[in-house]
Amino acid sequence: MNMSVRAKETIDACRFCWMCRHICPIGRATGQERNTARARALALSMVERGAEKLNSVAENLYECALCNACTHDCLTGWEPPAFTLEARREAALTGAMPAAIGDLVRRCMEWGNPFAPALPEETAKALREEERPSDTLLYLGESARYKSVASVRQALAVMKKSGAGFTVLAEEPSSGYALHFLTGDTEETVAQYKKCAQVLGQFKKIVVADGNDLLVMRRYYREAGVETAAETVSLWRFLSEQAGGRLRRGMQGAFTLQESCALARDLEEDDAHALAAALGEPAEMLLHGKECVFAGSLLMNEYIPETMACVAARRLEDAARAGAERVLVCDPSEYELMRANNAHGIEIVGLAEAVLEALS
Amino acid sequence: MNDFLFTQILTELEEAVGRENCSVREIDRLTHSVDYFWLSRMWADRGRHMPEADFVVSPKDAQETSKVVKIANYYKLPVTTWGGGGGTQGGAIPVCGGILLDTKRMDKIYEINEEGMYIECGAGTIYKHLEWAANERGYATMHYPSSLNCSTVGGFLAHRGIGVVSTKYGKIDDMVLRMEVVLPNGDIIHTSPAPKHAAGPDLNQIFIGSEGTYGIITKAQMRIYEQPEARRFRGFLFKDMHGAFMAGREILQKFKPSVMRLYDDAETASLIKKIVGVEKPGAFMNVAYEGVKELVDVEERILLDTFKKYGAEDLGSEYGEKWWKEKITFFYPGHMMDLPQMFGTMDTIAPYDKIEKIYLAMKKAVESNFPQAKFIAHFSHWYEWGCMIYDRFIIEGKDVPQDPEEAMRLHNAVWTLGVRTAIENGGVVNDHHGVGIKLGRLMKEQYGPAMQVFEGLKKSLDPNGIMNPFKLGM
Ligand SMILES: Cc1cc2nc3c(=O)[nH]c(=O)nc-3n(C[C@H](O)[C@H](O)[C@H](O)COP(=O)(O)OP(=O)(O)OC[C@H]3O[C@@H](n4cnc5c(N)ncnc54)[C@H](O)[C@@H]3O)c2cc1C
Ligand code: SF4
Numbered sequence: 001m002n003m004s005v006r007a008k009e010t011i012d013a014c015r016f017c018w019m020c021r022h023i024c025p026i027g028r029a030t031g032q033e034r035n036t037a038r039a040r041a042l043a044l045s046m047v048e049r050g051a052e053k054l055n056s057v058a059e060n061l062y063e064c065a066l067c068n069a070c071t072h073d074c075l076t077g078w079e080p081p082a083f084t085l086e087a088r089r090e091a092a093l094t095g096a097m098p099a100a101i102g103d104l105v106r107r108c109m110e111w112g113n114p115f116a117p118a119l120p121e122e123t124a125k126a127l128r129e130e131e132r133p134s135d136t137l138l139y140l141g142e143s144a145r146y147k148s149v150a151s152v153r154q155a156l157a158v159m160k161k162s163g164a165g166f167t168v169l170a171e172e173p174s175s176g177y178a179l180h181f182l183t184g185d186t187e188e189t190v191a192q193y194k195k196c197a198q199v200l201g202q203f204k205k206i207v208v209a210d211g212n213d214l215l216v217m218r219r220y221y222r223e224a225g226v227e228t229a230a231e232t233v234s235l236w237r238f239l240s241e242q243a244g245g246r247l248r249r250g251m252q253g254a255f256t257l258q259e260s261c262a263l264a265r266d267l268e269e270d271d272a273h274a275l276a277a278a279l280g281e282p283a284e285m286l287l288h289g290k291e292c293v294f295a296g297s298l299l300m301n302e303y304i305p306e307t308m309a310c311v312a313a314r315r316l317e318d319a320a321r322a323g324a325e326r327v328l329v330c331d332p333s334e335y336e337l338m339r340a341n342n343a344h345g346i347e348i349v350g351l352a353e354a355v356l357e358a359l360s
Numbered sequence: 361m362n363d364f365l366f367t368q369i370l371t372e373l374e375e376a377v378g379r380e381n382c383s384v385r386e387i388d389r390l391t392h393s394v395d396y397f398w399l400s401r402m403w404a405d406r407g408r409h410m411p412e413a414d415f416v417v418s419p420k421d422a423q424e425t426s427k428v429v430k431i432a433n434y435y436k437l438p439v440t441t442w443g444g445g446g447g448t449q450g451g452a453i454p455v456c457g458g459i460l461l462d463t464k465r466m467d468k469i470y471e472i473n474e475e476g477m478y479i480e481c482g483a484g485t486i487y488k489h490l491e492w493a494a495n496e497r498g499y500a501t502m503h504y505p506s507s508l509n510c511s512t513v514g515g516f517l518a519h520r521g522i523g524v525v526s527t528k529y530g531k532i533d534d535m536v537l538r539m540e541v542v543l544p545n546g547d548i549i550h551t552s553p554a555p556k557h558a559a560g561p562d563l564n565q566i567f568i569g570s571e572g573t574y575g576i577i578t579k580a581q582m583r584i585y586e587q588p589e590a591r592r593f594r595g596f597l598f599k600d601m602h603g604a605f606m607a608g609r610e611i612l613q614k615f616k617p618s619v620m621r622l623y624d625d626a627e628t629a630s631l632i633k634k635i636v637g638v639e640k641p642g643a644f645m646n647v648a649y650e651g652v653k654e655l656v657d658v659e660e661r662i663l664l665d666t667f668k669k670y671g672a673e674d675l676g677s678e679y680g681e682k683w684w685k686e687k688i689t690f691f692y693p694g695h696m697m698d699l700p701q702m703f704g705t706m707d708t709i710a711p712y713d714k715i716e717k718i719y720l721a722m723k724k725a726v727e728s729n730f731p732q733a734k735f736i737a738h739f740s741h742w743y744e745w746g747c748m749i750y751d752r753f754i755i756e757g758k759d760v761p762q763d764p765e766e767a768m769r770l771h772n773a774v775w776t777l778g779v780r781t782a783i784e785n786g787g788v789v790n791d792h793h794g795v796g797i798k799l800g801r802l803m804k805e806q807y808g809p810a811m812q813v814f815e816g817l818k819k820s821l822d823p824n825g826i827m828n829p830f831k832l833g834m
C-alpha cells in the first residue's frame with residue numbers, strides 16, 4: 001500500500017495491542033471486535049504482507065469516527081486515525097472503496113456536500129434573510145445546513161441576540177470535512193480546501209458552528225499547505241467573548257454537556273464548557289473534556305445508521321447515569337442523533353439555544 | 361461444508377441473534393483469529409492466516425447464547441467463546457473453525473447493589489467499564505490487571521485472572537458472588553445465591569477457569585469495594601532473593617498489603633530501571649498498603665520494622681508511586697516485548713518452601729538449554745502460604761527463526777521445558793493466564809489420574825465435544 005512510513009509503523013505497533021479498546025465509542029456501542037484500532041491495524045498489516053486484499057477489509061475503515069479517543073489514550077503516542085485516513089485514501093485511489101462510500105464521494109463532488117442536492121427550504125430562506133455585508137462570517141457547515149434546520153435556526157438566533165454584526169452565505173462552500181473524512185487528503189479534497197479558503201479569505205473573522213469544520217480549517221488546511229487570511233473562531237469562543245458576561249445563571253434541573261470531540265480533545269478548547277458553567281452547575285459525565293465521547297456523525301449516519309443510533313443512545317446512557325435531565329449539545333450531528341435516539345426522556349438542547357435563553 | 365448447508369446454518373444463526381450480529385465477513389473472521397498469544401501474532405506477522413471461524417456471532421444475552429449453542433450441538437459445530445481476545449494462551453482462537461461466539465454485546469450493567477456490595481453485569485462487559493460503573497458511585501472493583509482496558513468479566517473468570525492489588529483483595533475467583541452460565545446443551549443455569557455455603561461443591565469454581573470448555577458465562581455478580589481512605593507505597597531493595605522471600609512471608613503472617621511485587625536482579629536491572637528508574641543492583645520490592653488511615657499507619661510501622669530485620673534498604677515512597685502511575689505503561693508497544701522478539705510468561709505458584717527452588721530450577725533449565733534466552737522474573741500475589749512467580753523468557757529477534765514452523769518448534773520447546781520444570785519442582789502449570797491451546801499438553805502431566813474428574817465433567821456436560829475443542833487439554 002502506498003502509505004507514509006509513520007502510518008506503516010503505527011499499523012505494526014497497534015496490530016497486536018489491546019490497550020485502547022475500552023475507549024472507542026464505536027466498539028463500545030456495537031460490541032464488535034472489528035471496531036478497535038488493533039483490528040483495523042491487523043487487517044491492514046495483512047494487506048501489507050500480501051495476505052489480504054484491501055477491498056475485502058475496506059468497509060471496516062469507514063466504521064472509525066476518527067474521534068481520536070484512542071490517540072489521546074495511547075501512552076506511546078500512536079495515532080490510529082492517521083493510518084485509517086491514509087488507508088481510506090489508498091482505497092479511494094485504488095478502487096477499493098465500498099459502493100456506499102463511493103456514492104457519498106460522488107455526491108460531495110457533484111453537490112458539494114454528501115447529503116442533498118439542495119438546502120431544505122426553511123434553511124435556504126433563513127440564510128437568504130441573513131445575508132448582508134459584514135466582515136464576520138458565521139460558517140454553519142454542511143451537517144447543520146442540510147440536516148439540522150434547528151441547529152441553523154439556533155445559531156442564527158444566538159448570533160443576532162449576542163449583538164454581533166455578521167453574515168452568512170447561502171452558497172457556503174464545503175470546508176472539505178466530508179471529503180477528507182471519506183478519502184483523506186486526495187487532490188479533490190485539497191481542491192475543496194482551497195476553494196473554501198479562498199471564500200473565507202474575503203472575511204476578517206469566521207465564526208465556525210461545527211467543531212469538525214474548525215478542526216479541518218485549523219489542522220488539515222495547514223497540513224495540506226492551504227492558507228486563509230481570515231481568523232477562525234469557534235461559535236462557543238465567539239459567544240463567550242461577545243456575551244459571556246451577559247448570561248443569566250439560572251438553568252433549572254440537572255444538566256450535562258456533550259462537548260465536541262474536535263474542539264475539546266483535538267483543539268483543546270473548553271469554551272463550551274465555560275459557557276455551560278456560566279448557565280448553571282453542570283453534572284459532569286465520567287468522561288468529559290479531553291476524554292469526551294463521540295456521540296454520532298450525520299455523515300456516518302448516511303451509511304451506518306444503526307451504528308450511529310447505538311452510539312448516540314450509549315452516550316445518553318452516560319448522561320442518564322450522571323443524573324442529567326437535560327443534555328446541552330454542541331455539534332449539529334450529535335444534536336440530531338441524540339434527539340432521534342433518546343430512550344431516556346432526557347431533554348436534548350442545543351448549546352446555542354441554551355445560551356440564547358440565558359442572554360439578557 | 362457445502363454451500364447449501366453453510367447457508368442453512370447461517371440463516372438459523374441469524375434468526376437466533378439477528379442478522380446484523382451474525383457475520384461471515386472476512387474482517388470479523390480475521391480479527392477473531394489472532395489473540396494475544398505469541399504464536400498467533402507470529403503466524404500473522406509472517407503473513408500466514410490463523411485458523412478462522414466460519415461464523416462469528418454476538419448474542420446479547422443468555423437466551424440468544426442458548427439458541428446458538430443448540431444450533432451448534434445439532435450440527436456438531438465447534439463453539440469458541442471470545443471475550444476481549446486478550447488471553448495469552450490462545451484460548452479464544454477458533455482452532456477448529458465453526459462458530460465464534462463473541463460476548464461483548466452482553467455488556468449490560470443490570471444492577472449496582474450498594475447494600476450487597478456487588479454489580480451484576482453481562483459477562484462481556486470490559487472490566488474497565490465495570491470499574492467506571494463502580495467509580496461513578498464512589499466504589500472500586502479492586503481488580504486491576506494490566507488488561508483491565510481490554511479484557512472482559514467472562515474472560516477473567518474463564519481464565520482465573522488476577523490484578524495488581526490481589527494480595528489484599530483476592531483473585532477474580534474471590535471477587536464473584538454468583539454467575540449465570542449457558543451449558544453446552546443450551547440450558548441456562550445459575551450458581552448458588554452466595555459463594556460460601558455447604559450445599560455441595562462450589563458450582564462457581566467448576567466454571568471459573570474452565571476456559572469455555574464446560575459452558576459460556578453470560579452474567580456475573582462481581583464484588584465492589586469502598587475506595588481506601590489511604591493508599592501508600594514503599595520501595596525496598598534486597599541484597600538477595602532469599603531474604604526478600606522470608607521478609608514477604610513474615611509480613612503476610614501479620615497483615616495483607618495490597619501490592620507486593622518482588623523483582624529479581626535481572627528484571628530490576630531491565631524493566632524496573634527503564635520505567636521506574638531504580639539504578640542500584642539488587643532485588644527491588646514494591647509494597648502498597650491501604651484502607652482505613654489509622655490501620656495503614658500501623659501497617660506501615662510493621663512493614664518497616666519487619667523488612668529492616670532482613671536488611672532491606674528503604675527507598676521511600678517515590679519509586680512505588682511512580683510504579684503505580686506507570687503500572688500499565690509496561691504493556692504498551694515500545695515498552696513491552698514485541699515481535700520480532702519471542703517471549704512468554706510462565707507464571708506458576710507454590711508454597712514458600714518450594715517457590716525459590718522452582719524459580720532457580722526454571723531459570724537454570726531455560727538459560728542452560730536455550731542460551732539465546734534471557735530469563736527474568738518477579739513475584740507478585742502473595743498469600744500466607746506462598747506466592748506466584750511471573751517469570752518470562754525473552755529471545756531477541758535475531759535468534760528467532762523467520763520460518764514460522766521453526767519458530768513454533770522453538771517456542772513450544774522452551775515452554776514445555778520451563779513448565780515441566782515448574783511441575784517437577786512442585787509448581788502448577790499456570791497461575792493466572794490459563795492453559796488454552798498453549799499448555800493443554802501439560803495438563804495430564806500435572807494432574808495424572810485426577811484429570812479424569814475434568815474429563816468426566818466434560819463428557820457429561822458436552823458429549824459432542826463442541827465447546828472450545830483442544831483447549832485446557834481436553
Ligand atoms: C496487555 C495485557 C496484559 C495482561 N495482563 C494480565 C494481568 O495482569 N492479569 C491477568 O490475569 N491476565 C492478564 N492478561 C491476560 C488476559 O487479560 C486474561 O487472560 C483475561 O482473562 C482474558 O480475558 P478476555 O476477555 O480477553 O478473554 P479471551 O482472550 O477472549 O478468552 C480467554 C479464554 O476465556 C474463554 N472465555 C472468554 N469469555 C468467556 C465466557 N464468557 N464464558 C466462558 N469462557 C469464556 C475463551 O474461550 C478463552 O478460552 C493480559 C493480557 C494483555 C493483553
Ligand atoms: S493506539 Fe496505542 S493503545 Fe491503541 S492499539 Fe495503538 S498502540 Fe495500542
Ligand code: SF4
Pocket residue numbers: 023024025026027035036037063064065066067068069070071080081
Ligand atoms: S478514532 Fe475513535 S472511533 Fe476510531 S478507533 Fe479511535 S477511538 Fe475508535
